Amino acid sequence: MDIQVKAEERTIAILGVDGENFVVSGVYKGTARKPSSYIVTRSSDRSVTVRDLSTFPSHQQVRELMS
Numbered sequence: 669m670d671i672q673v674k675a676e677e678r679t680i681a682i683l684g685v686d687g688e689n690f691v692v693s694g695v696y697k698g699t700a701r702k703p704s705s706y707i708v709t710r711s712s713d714r715s716v717t718v719r720d721l722s723t724f725p726s727h728q729q730v731r732e733l734m735s
Contacts, residue, residue, distance in 0.1 A: 673698045685730045
């Protein structure tokens, strides 16, 4: 029997970094209270997305990821 656990994405924070806003979402599996991974998206255009981060990103990490 193959049981699939549904993942849910929820916005955790909006970070202001160097004059731009970035949405940080958590990916929650099943009834977990802690996200299994994090997603960072640029608010202005939603075109730049970084997925599967293992820890909540710092401001410096956002700068490096989005440059």
